Amino acid sequence: MQHIFRAGLFDGEVAIVTGGGTGIGFAVARELGTLGAKIAICGRRPEPLAEAADRLRADGIDVHHAACDIRKTEEVEAFVDGVVARFGRASILINNAGGQFPTPAEHLAPKGFEAVVRNNLLGTWSMTHAVARRAFIPSKRGRIVNVIANVARGFPGMAHTGAARAGVENLTKTLAVEWAVHGIRVNAVAPGVIKTSGTAQYPPELLEMSRASTPLKRLGSAEETSHLIVYLASTQADFVTGQTFYIDGGASLWGSPWQIPDDEVPQYPPYPLPE
Numbered sequence: 001m002q003h004i005f006r007a008g009l010f011d012g013e014v015a016i017v018t019g020g021g022t023g024i025g026f027a028v029a030r031e032l033g034t035l036g037a038k039i040a041i042c043g044r045r046p047e048p049l050a051e052a053a054d055r056l057r058a059d060g061i062d063v064h065h066a067a068c069d070i071r072k073t074e075e076v077e078a079f080v081d082g083v084v085a086r087f088g089r090a091s092i093l094i095n096n097a098g099g100q101f102p103t104p105a106e107h108l109a110p111k112g113f114e115a116v117v118r119n120n121l122l123g124t125w126s127m128t129h130a131v132a133r134r135a136f137i138p139s140k141r142g143r144i145v146n147v148i149a150n151v152a153r154g155f156p157g158m159a160h161t162g163a164a165r166a167g168v169e170n171l172t173k174t175l176a177v178e179w180a181v182h183g184i185r186v187n188a189v190a191p192g193v194i195k196t197s198g199t200a201q202y203p204p205e206l207l208e209m210s211r212a213s214t215p216l217k218r219l220g221s222a223e224e225t226s227h228l229i230v231y232l233a234s235t236q237a238d239f240v241t242g243q244t245f246y247i248d249g250g251a252s253l254w255g256s257p258w259q260i261p262d263d264e265v266p267q268y269p270p271y272p273l274p275e
């Protein structure tokens with residue numbers, strides 16, 4: 001594996017990567033681990049997690065893994081206690097676990113909206129709170145990177161996750177200010193469309209629509225997303241906090257994958273204006 005960071009950059013660090021069994025989370029766990037960090041990964045499904053842990057160990061990484069649903073506070077607390085018991089501390093938290101399903105807002109049931117907000121906003125908060133109280137605040141040191149999504153503009157078809165991720169973006173800013181006194185830095189990374197096991201579940205035509213509306217005309221990779229996250233988690237970024245960084249091939253700046261035929265767009269005002 002090739003690195004853009006110096007060997008041993010994360011020696012002595014313990015990094016928790018939620019959703020570290022697959023996709024972007026796995027790439028981050030692997031990169032931090034090969035740079036010297038001890039790694040803890042969690043996810044809801046034990047099988048992909050155990051498989052990922054084996055792959056990390058094969059790379060010589062010291063890894064702790066346990067099933068944990070970030071929406072369940074008691075599971076989150078038990079997971080973090082397990083990490084501290086195993087490694088004695090934690091110094092990095094990558095809040096990467098999350099997801100949703102694409103759907104037009106009018107078809108989105110309250111239960112579905114709630115499920116996605118619980119996953120992406122409440123789950124992220126639950127993990128952040130547990131790690132900060134158990135490890136970062138007592139040691140006066142910690143770095144958090146929240147993986148969100150494009151919140152710079154509307155996110156048609158993704159009302160639930162857009163709302164949840166915008167909440168996490170503000171949490172990032174607030175905690176960066178409030179917890180600076182505890183030596184904790186907090187930043188966010190907003191990926192565009194990245195090729196992962198997650199997006200492999202999306203309809204190919206949606207992915208193609210996204211690719212075509214990305215100025216760089218391609219999807220991103222988990223590894224290039226990982227480099228940005230790893231930089232923010234490193235001591236090289238010690239003066240960076242409260243920021244959101246886009247890695248999206250320019251997608252948030254231009255174009256739209258959301259195409260509605262003109263004749264389906266209601267005309268406002270829906271009556272003739274007086275001359």
Ligand SMILES: CCCCCCCCCCC/C=C/C(=O)SCCNC(=O)CCNC(=O)[C@H](O)C(C)(C)COP(=O)(O)OP(=O)(O)OC[C@H]1O[C@@H](n2cnc3c(N)ncnc32)[C@H](O)[C@@H]1OP(=O)(O)O
Binds near residue numbers: 102112115198202206
């Ligand atoms: C028209 C769209 C255009 C958009 C263009 C976008 C282009 C691509 C951009 C891609 C960007 C982002 C990519 C990624 O994030 S990749 C990661 C993907 N991985 C995942 O999303 C996996 C994680 N997701 C989940 O686990 C679930 O989605 C969920 C968060 C909902 C958690 O599920 P949970 O188990 O808690 O919930 P339930 O299954 O019990 O469901 C609860 C209710 O939620 C509604 N629901 C759930 N799934 C769907 C679905 N597929 N379609 C519609 N509604 C759904 C439903 O109301 C459920 O209640 P009921 O079961 O009682 O009906």
Ligand SMILES: NC(=O)C1=CN([C@@H]2O[C@H](COP(=O)(O)OP(=O)(O)OC[C@H]3O[C@@H](n4cnc5c(N)ncnc54)[C@H](OP(=O)(O)O)[C@@H]3O)[C@@H](O)[C@H]2O)C=CC1
Binds near residue numbers: 023042048150196198
């Ligand atoms: N790929 C992309 O284009 C984009 C991705 N993102 C976000 O980046 C992050 C990583 O996604 P990506 O790698 O692409 O997709 P993946 O689906 O591969 O990764 C999501 C990971 O999160 C875990 N996860 C989801 N919900 C929970 C939960 N409640 N508790 C614990 N673990 C959970 C999953 O494991 P399990 O299912 O076993 O729980 C899985 O390992 C996600 O938050 C995603 O929404 C944002 C924008 C674009």
